[in-house]
Structures are given as C-alpha cells and as structure tokens.
Amino acid sequence: MRHPPRSVLLAVAGAAALIGSVTVPVVTASGAAPACSVEYSVTSQWDSGFQGAVKVTNNTAAMSSWSLAFDFAGGQKLTQGWNATWSQSGTTVTAASESYNGSLATGASVSAGFIASWSGSNAVPNSFKLNGTSCNTAVEPSPTPEPTDPAEDGPPVLRASGNKLVDAGGVTRRLLGVNRSGGEFMCVQGRGIFDGPVDDASVKAIADWKANTVRIPLNEECWLGLSNIDPAYAGANYINAVKDLVAKVKAHGMTPVVELHWTHGQYTGNSAGCSDVHASCQKPMPDMQYTPSFWASVANTFKNDRTVVFDLFNEPYPDRATSTTTQAWQCWRDGGSCPGIGYEVAGMQDLVDSVRGTGAANLILAGGIAYSNDLSQWLTYRPADPAGNLAAAWHVYNFNTCANESCWNSTLAPVAAQVPLVAGEIGENTCAHGFIDQVMKWFDDRGLSYLGWTWNTWDCSSGPSLISSYDGTPTAFGTGLRDRLRALNG
Missing domain, CATH: 2.60.40.290 (Immunoglobulin-like)
Structure with a gap:
C-alpha cells in the first residue's frame, strides 16, 4: 500500500523447531587428533x-x-x-x-x-x-518438540500443509489481524523508526481487537544500515527495535509477520512511486544488490523462532514495466535483467533461496504481480521451496482490478485449493467497511486468512486507517474489521 506523503542455496523443510549447534570434542584412543x-x-x-x-x-x-x-x-x-x-x-x-x-x-x-x-x-x-x-x-540430538498450546506458549509455529496453515498438532490456523505500518518509511525519511507508539499498551490494544497476527513492514536500507540512513535509525538500532516489536507482538499471543516493503533500485518507468535510487518508495521488484542480503540477515535473526513469518516483498508490479504478462511473471520468479527495470532484479526464487540458505524453516509468503492483486499465474510460476512451507499472499482494495467475487472465484479459488492463501492487506479508501465486509465474508467462507491495512492514525483520505487513536478506537473503516475479528476469535 502507498503511504501518506512526508508524513544462497535451496533447502530446508517443514515444521519443527531449529536447534543450535552442539560440538562434542573427540579424540582417538591414543589421544592423537583424528584424521x-x-x-x-x-x-x-x-x-x-x-x-x-x-x-x-x-x-x-x-x-x-x-x-x-x-x-x-x-x-x-x-x-x-x-x-x-x-x-x-x-x-x-x-x-x-x-x-x-x-x-x-x-x-x-x-x-x-x-x-x-x-x-x-x-x-x-x-x-x-x-x-x-x-x-x-x-x-547432535534431535529437535525438541514444538509448542502446541498458544495460550501457554505464545503464538503457534505455523507450517503449510496442503492448502492449510496448521500448527504443530496439525490444527488448522488462520492469520487474522492488522498491519502496523511505519518501519518501512520513517527511518528513510529521517524521522524515527516507527510511526506512533509501539509500547506494550499499544500492542495490547491490537490484541484487544482479538487479532492474532500483526504484519510489520520493513525497509532494507534501514535494516542493513546503509550510509544514506541516519545511524540513529539504522543497522543495530533498527534491528533491535524490530526485534523488540516482534517480542511484544508474541507476548500478546499474536503471530508476527516481518515483511519487506521498500527497497533500493532506481525505477522511473510506468507507475513509478519515486525517482530515488534509495528505498524511499515501493519499487516494481526487489533488487539483487541488497535484497538477498537483507533476507539472509532477517532469516538469521529469526530462524530459531519459527513463530515469525516471512513475507518476501510487499507489492510487486513488474507488469507495469514489461510488455507482456509472461515477461512479468518470469521477472517475478527469476529476476535478473527484466524489461523496463533498470537495475538487476532479485526474483522470488532468489529470495526463497536466501532465506533457506540460512537454515531458516519459517513459513514464507509470496505475493503476486499487479501490486500483489494478481495471482492468476502464481501456481505456474511459484518458486521452488523444498520445505513446502510456502503460502501465496494477495492484496486487495476497492480500487484494484481484482476487486469482485467473479475475479476471486476465477483466480483466487484455484490458488487457495492448492496452497494456503493470505490476504496480507485488505482495505478501502471510502472510510467505510462495505467493501472489506465482502472480502472478509469470501475469505471466512473458505477458512482463509486476512490482515487489515493499517493500524495507524492517518487521515483516511490519505490511506485506509483502522484507528483514530492508538488505544484502539476504530475509525468507521476499522469498525468492520474489529467487529469481525471479535466475532471470530472472541
């Protein structure tokens, strides 16, 4: 979603907790070092x-x-x-x-x-x-069992099983909650790390809506601590702030989804959000220069905590740069030199490989093209994940192309029949909730996941805002999501 102005290596597998390395010293009977x-x-x-x-x-x-x-x-x-x-x-x-x-x-x-x-x-x-x-x-010993009781042990470790998300006990789970925007834009604008408070009280207010998931957008330049970012908001300071928010989300029993929102790479073509080479807006695709390193670092940070979900890239739109849909989907999966994009692209396969190359087995989400609104060829081009722990991500607003049940039945239903489907962003710019009510019903009828955009106190005219206060007071738009979450999880 846009925001208010100024304001290496295949592998890993399914569901189990990762364990640390244990080295046992060994010597031969004579005391000499073994060959x-x-x-x-x-x-x-x-x-x-x-x-x-x-x-x-x-x-x-x-x-x-x-x-x-x-x-x-x-x-x-x-x-x-x-x-x-x-x-x-x-x-x-x-x-x-x-x-x-x-x-x-x-x-x-x-x-x-x-x-x-x-x-x-x-x-x-x-x-x-x-x-x-x-x-x-x-x-080394075998892995210890995963937690099975979220009431006692926080959010569950999730894995893809067929077209469902399940916990360690095989119980079907849904990701139902909100986005918490700020970490993607405040740091690159030199204004801080998060937009508004992220203390325990503000996170508890999300949980009080009966949300079970919080999606946290990130900025790769801030995470990597590149020289164009104020050091106060970059590198270790940024990473520690993200880790602290993740811990607060988990402490209230909610699943944290860490997501890459803004990336490096100059794009001035069709639908460009900015002309800046830096990560100051949504780019059509992630960049090979920094994004694999970003995901390797994020995965290493959270690989021993499989309650954390990884969302690879917010809203790809290579279709706006390329001349054919086939080229767009090829760019989406394979990256490289994509028509109309002037920097080397990191495809979804590159990013899956970067995560799995660290040993991280966390659940991965991958959104389609057209700002994640088009999943029509997601199954054909989905990246290979030997873990089988990959889900499709989709975004929808009332102004998108695929914003009606006919489109959902023809393009989403086939995907949801084969892999877990998560609507990582749902919203409408009317300051009401008539449209998202339709979306939520379609997803509820099929047992699918969705997250509202966004838990920020913006003027609704500049972007869908769920709240008017960080104590959880809903806007007219947010009332629809809050009431649905409470009805489902209350």
Whole structure:
C-alpha cells in the first residue's frame, strides 16, 4: 500500500523447531587428533522428512577435493542437498565437493546440508569416511518438540500443509489481524523508526481487537544500515527495535509477520512511486544488490523462532514495466535483467533461496504481480521451496482490478485449493467497511486468512486507517474489521 506523503542455496523443510549447534570434542584412543571429524545434525524434522547438516573438519594434509560417505541407519532416503554433490546408493550417502569448496586446508572445515525422508525411526549415522579415511564423529540430538498450546506458549509455529496453515498438532490456523505500518518509511525519511507508539499498551490494544497476527513492514536500507540512513535509525538500532516489536507482538499471543516493503533500485518507468535510487518508495521488484542480503540477515535473526513469518516483498508490479504478462511473471520468479527495470532484479526464487540458505524453516509468503492483486499465474510460476512451507499472499482494495467475487472465484479459488492463501492487506479508501465486509465474508467462507491495512492514525483520505487513536478506537473503516475479528476469535 502507498503511504501518506512526508508524513544462497535451496533447502530446508517443514515444521519443527531449529536447534543450535552442539560440538562434542573427540579424540582417538591414543589421544592423537583424528584424521577428520564430522558433526552431524538434524536441524529440523517433521512427519515424513527432515533437514540435516554435516560439518567436516580436515585434520590431515591439505586436499584439493573431498568426498564424505556415510550410511543411513533407519531407511532414510535422500531427496536433495546443497554445498555438495549429493547421491545415495542403497543406504550409502555420498557428498562430494563442489568446484568452489573442494580445497580443504589442514584444520579447515566445510559444511553441507540435505533434505531426506524418514519413517519409523530417524536413527543417526554411526560412521563417516572422508576420502576413504574413517572419521571420529560428534552427533547432535534431535529437535525438541514444538509448542502446541498458544495460550501457554505464545503464538503457534505455523507450517503449510496442503492448502492449510496448521500448527504443530496439525490444527488448522488462520492469520487474522492488522498491519502496523511505519518501519518501512520513517527511518528513510529521517524521522524515527516507527510511526506512533509501539509500547506494550499499544500492542495490547491490537490484541484487544482479538487479532492474532500483526504484519510489520520493513525497509532494507534501514535494516542493513546503509550510509544514506541516519545511524540513529539504522543497522543495530533498527534491528533491535524490530526485534523488540516482534517480542511484544508474541507476548500478546499474536503471530508476527516481518515483511519487506521498500527497497533500493532506481525505477522511473510506468507507475513509478519515486525517482530515488534509495528505498524511499515501493519499487516494481526487489533488487539483487541488497535484497538477498537483507533476507539472509532477517532469516538469521529469526530462524530459531519459527513463530515469525516471512513475507518476501510487499507489492510487486513488474507488469507495469514489461510488455507482456509472461515477461512479468518470469521477472517475478527469476529476476535478473527484466524489461523496463533498470537495475538487476532479485526474483522470488532468489529470495526463497536466501532465506533457506540460512537454515531458516519459517513459513514464507509470496505475493503476486499487479501490486500483489494478481495471482492468476502464481501456481505456474511459484518458486521452488523444498520445505513446502510456502503460502501465496494477495492484496486487495476497492480500487484494484481484482476487486469482485467473479475475479476471486476465477483466480483466487484455484490458488487457495492448492496452497494456503493470505490476504496480507485488505482495505478501502471510502472510510467505510462495505467493501472489506465482502472480502472478509469470501475469505471466512473458505477458512482463509486476512490482515487489515493499517493500524495507524492517518487521515483516511490519505490511506485506509483502522484507528483514530492508538488505544484502539476504530475509525468507521476499522469498525468492520474489529467487529469481525471479535466475532471470530472472541
């Protein structure tokens, strides 16, 4: 949504808490250092699969290439891997070095990861060989169970299961709540980090509406601490403020959705929001220069907290720059040199890879083209996520093209039949709630998720505002969402 003026690497899997690294020192019987050592870890595990990792340390002469072999002990089947060429023959799994990581000096280490299926038991391997030489091994414990009672443990860890969002116990969940705008624009404008208070009382006011989700828009230049941002509102100061808001949202039992809203890259074409190269407006697509680094940093920040949901990019509109819809969707997924966009684009696949490359297994949302209002080819071009933990995001306002039930039935329903669908922004610029009432009913009838734009006290004429005061006093527009949330979750 627009705002008032001035005002690397595939992988990871389903649902399980990530665990930290545990290193167990090992020595041979004689006390000499082993020729090599291996740390094997199960970093996440779900009903029929798991993500694993190995860290290999070479304690002998330097080598120009390496090959690690081990045997699965519980009938596990390798499905894919990264940072090595992975293969399986019978029970034996082999990870061979890639061209970029074959050199392994004495004392040096290399890590690689994989995804595999399992049933019955997920027994860990008990022997490893590096280039044919046996290694001593440290083995990490399996992941601890995920929280199942949100009343006691805060918001649930969510995962995509078919076309539903479910918690650790397999119970279907919906994301129903609000957006909390400010973090995307205040910092780049040199005015602070958030627009209005984000203290405990203001967050509690959201919870009092019976919202269970808060979407938090972010700015990549502020998060990364680039030189054009006032240091008071950048880097560690910005990140800590976001982490603090996330913690407050969780403390009130609500799911935090962190979302990339404004990005770097100069675009002056059709429907440009600004001519600035900096992240001072909505760009048609994220940029390759900074956005993958942004998501790698965000994912590393929150990867050990899978209650946090990642929304990759607010409102892509490559369709306004390209000459064909096919080009727009290709740009959306694959990025690169997109027609009509002067900077190198990071596609949705690049961003999924950036998140998963950190080991983060959090639920990911990906919005379509036309400011996330068009999902007509989302299923055809959806990015690959081996975790299967990906949902479609959609935005709708009364002035959008796809703003009627006929369009929703023809373009949204097929998507919602296959993957979870989240309306990350719903709103209307009439200061009433007649339109969003229609949207909410359509989504309620199908058990889908939606979030109102926005929990800010703006004049409705400059953007849909749910409240007139941060104590939760609703506008006429906000009354419709508040009453619906209370009816559903009260």
